Each structure stands twice: as C-alpha cells, then as structure tokens.
Amino acid sequence: MRWAVALLATVLALAGLAGCGGDGAEPGAPQGATLVLDFVPNAVHSGIYSALAQGYYDDEGVALEVQAPGESTDAPKLLGAGKVEFAILDIHDLGIARERGIDLVGVAPLVQRPLAAVLARADSGVRSPRDLEGREVGVTGLPSDEAVVDSEVEADGGDPAAVKRVTIGFNAVASLAAGKVDAATGFWNAEGVALQRQGVPIRTFKVERFGAPPYPELILTTSRKTLEGDPELVDAVVAATTRGYRFATREPEAALDDLLAANPELDRGEQQAQMKALLPILHPHPFDPAVLGAWADWDLEHGLLQEPLDVQQAFRQVG
Numbered sequence: 262m263r264w265a266v267a268l269l270a271t272v273l274a275l276a277g278l279a280g281c282g283g284d285g286a287e288p289g290a291p292q293g294a295t296l297v298l299d300f301v302p303n304a305v306h307s308g309i310y311s312a313l314a315q316g317y318y319d320d321e322g323v324a325l326e327v328q329a330p331g332e333s334t335d336a337p338k339l340l341g342a343g344k345v346e347f348a349i350l351d352i353h354d355l356g357i358a359r360e361r362g363i364d365l366v367g368v369a370p371l372v373q374r375p376l377a378a379v380l381a382r383a384d385s386g387v388r389s390p391r392d393l394e395g396r397e398v399g400v401t402g403l404p405s406d407e408a409v410v411d412s413e414v415e416a417d418g419g420d421p422a423a424v425k426r427v428t429i430g431f432n433a434v435a436s437l438a439a440g441k442v443d444a445a446t447g448f449w450n451a452e453g454v455a456l457q458r459q460g461v462p463i464r465t466f467k468v469e470r471f472g473a474p475p476y477p478e479l480i481l482t483t484s485r486k487t488l489e490g491d492p493e494l495v496d497a498v499v500a501a502t503t504r505g506y507r508f509a510t511r512e513p514e515a516a517l518d519d520l521l522a523a524n525p526e527l528d529r530g531e532q533q534a535q536m537k538a539l540l541p542i543l544h545p546h547p548f549d550p551a552v553l554g555a556w557a558d559w560d561l562e563h564g565l566l567q568e569p570l571d572v573q574q575a576f577r578q579v580g
Contacts, residue, residue: 408563
C-alpha cells in the first residue's frame, strides 16, 4: 500500500510539472525578454513604446522589459554575454562589435535613413560642406563623427584635412547656440531639432546627401545564440515592434502619448518636433541588401571597419 501511495504521489507530481512547463511557468505565460535602448527614450523609440502600450508584445506572447542605457552600459557586450536578448544599436556599433568578435545580428531596421549630419550655423557663412575648410567643427570624439565630416567635405569637392576639428563631446547644441564653433556633428532629428526650437539658425547637411549611402541608422539587434536558439522569440519581437512603428506612423500623437506615459520626464513639444522630423523614415521596411553592402563599403573606406564585413552574416535578410 505504501508503495502504491508513493507511486501515485510521484505520478501526480510529474503531471503537475508537465502542466506548468519544464521551467515552472504557467501554460500560456508570456516569455520574458529585455531590450536595451541606444539612448535615453525619445521619439525615435515611439514605436517600441506603442507596441508595449497597445499590447502588441503581449499578443506575440512576449513580456518585454525596455531599459534605457546607463553611462557604463555596453549593449554589445550585454548581448554577447546573454545578459539581454535585444538592443537597439547604431549600425556602425553593430559592425564594430562583429569585428571585435561579438557575434551579433541585426534583425530589423528602426529607421530607414542615416540620422547623422553636420549642423552649421546659418550665420557662419557655411553654405555647403566644402565651406567647412578652415572652419572649426565640433565633434564628439567618436570615429563615426570623423567619417561623417570626411565624407561630406570630400563629396562636396573640399579637402577634409583643411577642417579644424574641435572635440566638444556631446555638447553640439550648447556649442552651436553659443557660437563656439561654426558647425558640429549631430543627429538631425535630435540636436538639429533642439537648435531649431531654440531659434538658432542652422543649415543641416545630412550625410546621405554627401557621400554616404542611405543606410538605416538604428538597428534592432540580437545575438547569434538567441537567433538560432530561440528564433520564435526573435520573430515575435520583430513582429510586435514592426506593428508598433506602423501604429506610430499612422497615429503619431497617440504614439507620443504612449512614449510620454512611460517617460513622463520628457517634454512633449520637443518630442512632437522630433516626431514630425522622423515620420518620413519611420515606416517599417525590411533590410535592403544592396544598401547594407554599400554601407559596409563606406564604413571600411572611412576607417570605421578594418576588414570587409560579411553583410549576410551581420543582418538577417527578411522579405
């Protein structure tokens, strides 16, 4: 009798485990995942916050936690170590991480064009990138800034070596507003919009108009391990994020509501202006292999990459 009771208890215990799933999760419970942003939340992330607020990640069975990066956050390393499942990376950082041996894969573009630009004071006499010769141009100190300046000046017929570069960190807005530099590198959707709202007269030279291909600046990225080990999770996050950006382009004010509800410290007027600037390039589209190949060549030419990049390995081709 004791043997029969023990056997019955064992069977019931195993049945309970099977009902809860091997990891103890309730049947149908959403799968947890973490996404690290590239920067503090802003309008470019509106589609992500709309996907959260509208329940699109829930629909796909994903409980997504979105984290803003801290000063010491190294998203590529977090992805490579398996500490997070997803991150938004600048496309150049994705390429550099792969070159350093971190096997990351871009799975969807967040925007369809570069955000990098040279922002020049309109009263400085700079009317085109070649006019930057002999002028002081503020750069953050990142290699990508040097590539932007070189590409724009050279494509416009000037000599990049004649540009006086001043390292100003991430202070383009303050430096230009105070007239400390004639121009500075920055994102036209962020620093460019902020300067316009402050009434600072500027001319914006977008990098894809001067030498660079129309590459997607920000990329939803995962690790090779996650992509191959849990492709259903990756598909679910891509699908929900795509729905979120479709919603944001269709209902931008509602998308701003979702962004601000999650980040009440943001200024609505600032984010409205950013959203207006971004809308033409927020429509979701799959990767364009030809554009990605041209981008990889551009990064190699300008020293951001040291070796040719295998685009097929770096990006999942969808559609």
